[in-house]
Amino acid sequence: MAADILRVEKLSKSFSGRLVIDNLSFRVAEGELSAIIGPNGAGKTTLFNLITGYHVPDSGKIIFNGQNIAGLQPFKTVRLGLARAFQRTNIFPKMTVLENVVSACITRQERNLNFRTPYKKLTQIHQRAYEILDSVGLTAMAQRLSGTLAHGNQKLLDIAVALALEPRLLLLDEPTAGMSPDERWQTVALVKDLWERLKVTMVFIEHDMDIVFGISQKIRVLCYGNLLAEGTPKEISNNLKVIEVYLGEKPMMDEAC
Amino acid sequence: MSIEYFVFMTINGLSQGMLLFIIASGLSLVFGVLRVINFAHGSLYMIGAFLAFSISSLVSGGSLFNFLLLLLVVPPAIAILGFILEISLFRRVYRQEHLLQLLLTYALVLILDDLVRIVWGGNPRNVPRPEILAGSVDIFGLALPTYNVFIMFMGPVIALGLWWLLHRTRAGNLIRAAVTFPDTLGALGVNVSWVMTSTFMLGCWLAGLGGVLMAALANIDLGIGMEKIIESFAVVVIGGLGSIGGALLGSLIIGLGVTFFQLPLGRWALVFPYVIMALVLIWRPWGFFGKPER
Amino acid sequence: MLNIKLNPETNIYEPETKTRHRVATALLIVVFFILPFVLAHLGRTGVYWIWVTTEIIIMSLFAMSLNLILGFGGMVSFGHAAFFGVGAYTVALLMKKAAAPLLLALAAAPLMAAVAAVIIGWFCVRLTGLYFSILTLAFSQLLYMVAFQWYTFTGGDDGLHGVPRPDFLSPTNFYLFCLVIFLICVWLMRMLVNSSFGLTIRTIRENMDRAKFIGVNVRFYQWLNFIIAGAFAGLAGGLFAQLNRFAQTEFLHWSRSAEPILASLVGGMYSLMGPTVGSAFLMCLRIVLQQAHKGLVEYWAIILGLILLVMVLFAPGGLIGLVQKIIKKKNG
Numbered sequence: 001m002a003a004d005i006l007r008v009e010k011l012s013k014s015f016s017g018r019l020v021i022d023n024l025s026f027r028v029a030e031g032e033l034s035a036i037i038g039p040n041g042a043g044k045t046t047l048f049n050l051i052t053g054y055h056v057p058d059s060g061k062i063i064f065n066g067q068n069i070a071g072l073q074p075f076k077t078v079r080l081g082l083a084r085a086f087q088r089t090n091i092f093p094k095m096t097v098l099e100n101v102v103s104a105c106i107t108r109q110e111r112n113l114n115f116r117t118p119y120k121k122l123t124q125i126h127q128r129a130y131e132i133l134d135s136v137g138l139t140a141m142a143q144r145l146s147g148t149l150a151h152g153n154q155k156l157l158d159i160a161v162a163l164a165l166e167p168r169l170l171l172l173d174e175p176t177a178g179m180s181p182d183e184r185w186q187t188v189a190l191v192k193d194l195w196e197r198l199k200v201t202m203v204f205i206e207h208d209m210d211i212v213f214g215i216s217q218k219i220r221v222l223c224y225g226n227l228l229a230e231g232t233p234k235e236i237s238n239n240l241k242v243i244e245v246y247l248g249e250k251p252m253m254d255e256a257c
Numbered sequence: 258m259s260i261e262y263f264v265f266m267t268i269n270g271l272s273q274g275m276l277l278f279i280i281a282s283g284l285s286l287v288f289g290v291l292r293v294i295n296f297a298h299g300s301l302y303m304i305g306a307f308l309a310f311s312i313s314s315l316v317s318g319g320s321l322f323n324f325l326l327l328l329l330v331v332p333p334a335i336a337i338l339g340f341i342l343e344i345s346l347f348r349r350v351y352r353q354e355h356l357l358q359l360l361l362t363y364a365l366v367l368i369l370d371d372l373v374r375i376v377w378g379g380n381p382r383n384v385p386r387p388e389i390l391a392g393s394v395d396i397f398g399l400a401l402p403t404y405n406v407f408i409m410f411m412g413p414v415i416a417l418g419l420w421w422l423l424h425r426t427r428a429g430n431l432i433r434a435a436v437t438f439p440d441t442l443g444a445l446g447v448n449v450s451w452v453m454t455s456t457f458m459l460g461c462w463l464a465g466l467g468g469v470l471m472a473a474l475a476n477i478d479l480g481i482g483m484e485k486i487i488e489s490f491a492v493v494v495i496g497g498l499g500s501i502g503g504a505l506l507g508s509l510i511i512g513l514g515v516t517f518f519q520l521p522l523g524r525w526a527l528v529f530p531y532v533i534m535a536l537v538l539i540w541r542p543w544g545f546f547g548k549p550e551r
Numbered sequence: 552m553l554n555i556k557l558n559p560e561t562n563i564y565e566p567e568t569k570t571r572h573r574v575a576t577a578l579l580i581v582v583f584f585i586l587p588f589v590l591a592h593l594g595r596t597g598v599y600w601i602w603v604t605t606e607i608i609i610m611s612l613f614a615m616s617l618n619l620i621l622g623f624g625g626m627v628s629f630g631h632a633a634f635f636g637v638g639a640y641t642v643a644l645l646m647k648k649a650a651a652p653l654l655l656a657l658a659a660a661p662l663m664a665a666v667a668a669v670i671i672g673w674f675c676v677r678l679t680g681l682y683f684s685i686l687t688l689a690f691s692q693l694l695y696m697v698a699f700q701w702y703t704f705t706g707g708d709d710g711l712h713g714v715p716r717p718d719f720l721s722p723t724n725f726y727l728f729c730l731v732i733f734l735i736c737v738w739l740m741r742m743l744v745n746s747s748f749g750l751t752i753r754t755i756r757e758n759m760d761r762a763k764f765i766g767v768n769v770r771f772y773q774w775l776n777f778i779i780a781g782a783f784a785g786l787a788g789g790l791f792a793q794l795n796r797f798a799q800t801e802f803l804h805w806s807r808s809a810e811p812i813l814a815s816l817v818g819g820m821y822s823l824m825g826p827t828v829g830s831a832f833l834m835c836l837r838i839v840l841q842q843a844h845k846g847l848v849e850y851w852a853i854i855l856g857l858i859l860l861v862m863v864l865f866a867p868g869g870l871i872g873l874v875q876k877i878i879k880k881k882n883g
Contacts, residue, residue: 052764078766090764092757103754104765106747112772118745165765294681349864355680356627360816361863363629367809367856375850483805487692490685498681524700531693535674538686542678 004063005030005169005201006051011060011070013043013050013225020046021057022225028169033195033202035212038222044205045087047222048171052084053077065168078107083167087174087205089154093147097138097157100146101129104164129164135197136160136190152183156190163194172204176211184208188215213237261399266516268396272405274512275412276470280485281492282419282504283463289436289499290456293347293358297365299486301461304369305335305468306477307377313384313472324387324473332465339461343454351453366482374479381476384469408470412508415463419501422459432456436499491534497544506545583730587723598722602794605726607834608733609790614814614826615740616783621812622820623744624776625756627684629808630691633671634664634781636803638788640698643711643798653717657732657789664785665778667694672777676770679759688805695803710799714792729790736783737823743779744823752776806852813855816862819869832870833858 006028013021020043028034036044049055051062053074062070069077092100105125106112119125133139136156141149146157155175162170175191176184192215195202206212212219213233221228221242229239236242284298309327316323342365350358385391386404393400423429434442435452443449467485471477491511496503511530518526537544586604590597613635620626638660645651645659671690675683698705705711720728743749754762755769763769792798801807810833811826818829833855840847840854847854866873 054760054763074763075766075768078764084764086761090758090761092754092761094757095753099750103750106750107766111747112751112767114747115743116746118742119747119750120745122747161761161765294685346860346864354867356625357863357867359627359629359681359684360812360859363809363812364856364859364863367806367852367859371850371852371856375853483692487689490689494682494685527696528693531689534689535686538682539674539677542682 003030004028005065006203007061007063008047008051009061009063011047011050011062012058013046013055014058020225021050024060024222024225024227026220026227026230028201028203030168031199031201032217033192033215034204034218034220035216036203036205036220036222037207037209037212038228042222043225044222045173046225048084048173048205051077051171052082078165078167081166081168082171083162083165083169084171085155085158085162085173085175087177089151089158091146091154091157091161093145095146096143097133097146097149098126098129098142100157101132101160101164102126104161105129105132108165132160132164135163135194152179152187155179156187159191159194163198167200169201169203172202174205174207176206176208184211191215264397264399265401266520267513268401268405268409270513270516271412271509272408272474272512273516274508274510275408276467276474277485277488277492277512278412278505278508279415279463279470280467281489281508282415282501283460283467284486284489285493285496285499285501285504286419286432286463287457287460288493290432291347291351291453293351293362294498295460296359296362296486297342297369298460298464298489299482299484300366300369300373301335301339302464302468302471302485303373303477303479303482304338305331305465306472306481307373307382307468308334308465309384309469309472310377310382310477321387321389324384324390327384327469327472328466331469332462335465335468336458336462339458339464340454343457347457348450348453366486370479370482373482379479381478382472383476384472386473390473404474408474411470412505415466416501416505423501428455488530491530493544494534495537495544497546500544500546503544503546580734584727587726591723601722601726603834603838605722605729605794606791607831608726608729609787609794610810610814610834611827611830612733612736612790613784613787614811614818614830615737615823616780616787617811618815618820618823618826619740619743619752619780619783620773620776621815622822622825623749623756624752624773624780625759626773626777627680627812628675628687628777629684629805629812630671630687630689631780631784631811632803632805632807633687633691633694634668634784635788635791635807636691636694636698636798636800637664637667638785639792639798639802640705640711640788641785642789642792643714644704646714646793647711650715653720653793657786657793660789661782661786664788665782667785668778668781672774672781676773676777688808691803691805691808695800695805698800698803705798705800708800710797710801712797714796714798716793716796725794729794732786732790736786740783741823748772748775809855809859813859813862815869816859816867817870821868825869828870 004027008027009025011021011024012019024047036047038044046055050057053069053072053076056071060070061068064077064080064082067080069080092103095103102119102125105128106119106122109125111122130139130142133142136159138153138156138160141153146154149157159172159175172191176187179187188211191202191204194200216233218231219233219236220230221236229236229242231239280298280302284295287298288294309331312327312330313323316326346361346365350361390404390407392403394403394406423433431442431447431452435449435456439449442452471481488511492504492507495507495510496505510533514529514533515526518529587601590600593600617628617631620628641660641663642656645656646653671687675686675690678686699707701707751767751772754765754767755772759769788802791802814829814833815826816829817832818827819825837848837851862869866876868876
């Protein structure tokens with residue numbers, strides 16, 4: 001049994017009186033590829049925002065790699081080895097694809113305070129950036145302004161930027177959102193391939209059940225900020241509670257949960 | 258410090274604060290609905306003050322009738338100026354970057370302030386107070402300037418009026434809805450741009466009113482616009498942008514603070530708004546009544 | 552990055568052809584070095600034009616310093632005059648009251664401005680967008696008031712006149728002196744903008760939230776950038792005090808802060824030299840207006856305001872952007 005890389009303990013967060021995350025606890029084992037599912041408003045993205053320090057939790061602990069990171073600012077969580085890709089593409093639109101990744105590499109290597117060397121002459125960093133672009137298949141577009149890429153490629157770039165941070169835990173918020181069915185499966189295959197090759201722990205949020213059950217080792221079902229169920233795809237698909245309230249009759253989904 | 262002096266200073270500070278509230282509430286209201294901070298709000302206030310001076314020298318004399326005339330004519334005139342500015346300029350930048358919105362209102366400051374200089378010149382001016390407000394009133398055996406007491410009561414009247422307008426009328430409901438759900442409001446068939454225009458006009462009306470009241474309170478010159486806009490910024494920063502209640506609180510803090518610090522600090526008391534603004538911005542950037550943005 | 556040109560068909564970024572660029576730059580620099588000697592032959596008008604060009608150089612430096620935070624950093628400061636003024640007063644006070652040598656005074660100017668920026672910036676970078684702009688304006692007004700009230704130290708409203716100038720600094724020599732300093736500053740800023748630090752600053756401008764999520768300590772880098780920009784502005788202010796041989800409260804006034812903003816906007820915020828073009832344009836415009844009609848300069852603030860208004864509404868990309876737009880329309 002691998003050690004836990006992330007332990008969430010009794011985490012709570014409310015926004016203007018509404019409890020979004022409610023006394024949530026779970027553990028993520030090192031090297032795991034797991035999914036978080038749940039209906040809209042279950043608190044999935046909020047959970048990511050709490051883990052990465054974008055929001056400060058009201059109470060509870062987030063133990064990452066043995067250290068409580070609850071309330072730590074995003075740039076600090078990133079330095080500890082957490083990275084995320086976003087639901088809505090979140091890149092640097094007026095910079096080239098390459099510059100997007102290079103800037104992440106520079107920060108990873110803490111070279112931001114280099115005032116002298118032109119960043120274009122940091123060959124080692126550029127090699128690294130090209131490697132990463134290659135791994136997501138964007139090398140051909142390296143010199144294009146990232147804002148001009150198609151939506152699917154922007155999402156891939158978002159992932160590439162996260163990879164450039166060499167994270168130990170990568171959080172992917174709906175990596176296939178807004179993609180065509182073909183693109184979706186390509187992206188999913190890519191994610192799985194990256195996971196296998198880089199040995200990075202991944203947690204992703206996804207709405208497409210075929211994808212979720214197709215690739216994840218473990219699934220967590222979030223509902224009103226609570227953990228409804230947790231287990232392997234098989235366990236989840238046999239879990240009566242989940243079937244009843246989530247996978248059952250679709251129209252019931254929101255009320256039942 | 259004697260009791261009399263304390264009361265005197267309090268009245269003075271409250272009247273300063275209330276005048277500031279009338280101006281700052283307009284700034285805050287406009288920001289709440291339009292999400293644009295109007296740097297030119299101080300310039301509009303200054304135009305109001307100088308316009309009051311011109312009209313008052315035309316009709317010559319400090320009768321109550323003339324003063325009421327100023328109160329009736331000048332604020333709507335500034336509102337109409339606001340109407341023109343809103344439909345010709347502001348409307349074009351609502352969906353633009355923040356930077357361009359800021360620069361647009363900044364450009365207006367450059368233009369309007371210089372227009373005032375060209376039209377009215379740099380000499381200090383003032384408007385005579387109507388006789389009924391010119392003297393002093395006896396409160397607790399103290400002779401207090403009637404006009405300051407008058408302004409002190411104008412503040413709460415305006416605050417109540419705004420509260421009534423925003424919470425008890427249909428127009429106010431629309432304005433408040435526009436603050437919270439601008440998109441939904443549009444989808445419901447409400448003419449949102451009309452709501453924005455009228456809010457802007459209301460804000461300008463308040464600036465104009467502040468100008469008239471100021472012109473009879475003290476000398477007006479070319480610096481008053483910039484002075485009041487920065488004080489107003491301090492007010493809305495303290496109270497929270499978009500909050501009328503916050504503007505009231507902020508105005509009182511600034512008005513009383515500047516007045517009371519005058520004793521130990523002399524003219525350096527004018528530094529007070531900046532210091533308190535910096536402190537509030539660090540401790541609670543969204544102000545007492547505002548909400549954090551993220 | 553200085554000259555992002557996109558091939559309209561492929562949307563591919565094409566770097567400027569380097570050698571051509573370099574030759575043109577070198578030629579331009581040579582022209583600027585020869586210019587005062589040509590002008591010196593024209594008698595009094597020549598001296599006047601040397602003075603004008605010197606002012607353009609200094610104001611360009613001021614505008615470029617602002618553009619480090621405005622164009623590259625995306626922070627709209629309405630109080631950049633604070634650092635210009637601090638630099639000017641530093642030179643004036645040191646040279647007049649302490650009889651300090653010119654070079655020492657000019658070295659102290661950016662240093663004092665940087666100290667001011669350390670303090671002011673520490674407060675300001677805690678805020679973003681609107682609030683940042685308000686606070687910068689407030690701080691510059693604060694300094695303005697301090698200079699205004701502190702009569703014994705700053706001379707209050709009268710300012711400090713009669714700043715001594717070393718004998719060897721004839722108008723021509725002073726021009727060359729400023730030009731050399733300007734070129735060194737451009738070289739430094741260019742290095743800065745092209746460095747890893749520059750790229751980091753750009754990520755913050757482009758997408759502040761994402762910058763945090765690639766591990767950038769946003770506040771710290773904004774603060775650093777603010778201080779650097781302040782130091783360059785202080786140097787410009789110091790030179791300006793030496794050019795005019797006085798420092799006055801007007802140097803700290805909020806309307807002073809408008810000039811570099813305008814120059815950046817007119818010349819183009821997203822390039823290093825854009826503000827220089829803008830400064831030169833504005834200065835020349837001012838002189839043309841002066842020649843056309845003496846009274847027109849009376850309306851200078853209005854004219855600046857109108858230009859700003861037109862730029863904001865119709866050409867936020869600056870003059871260069873506007874020209875590109877027109878060419879595009881003609882071709883397409």
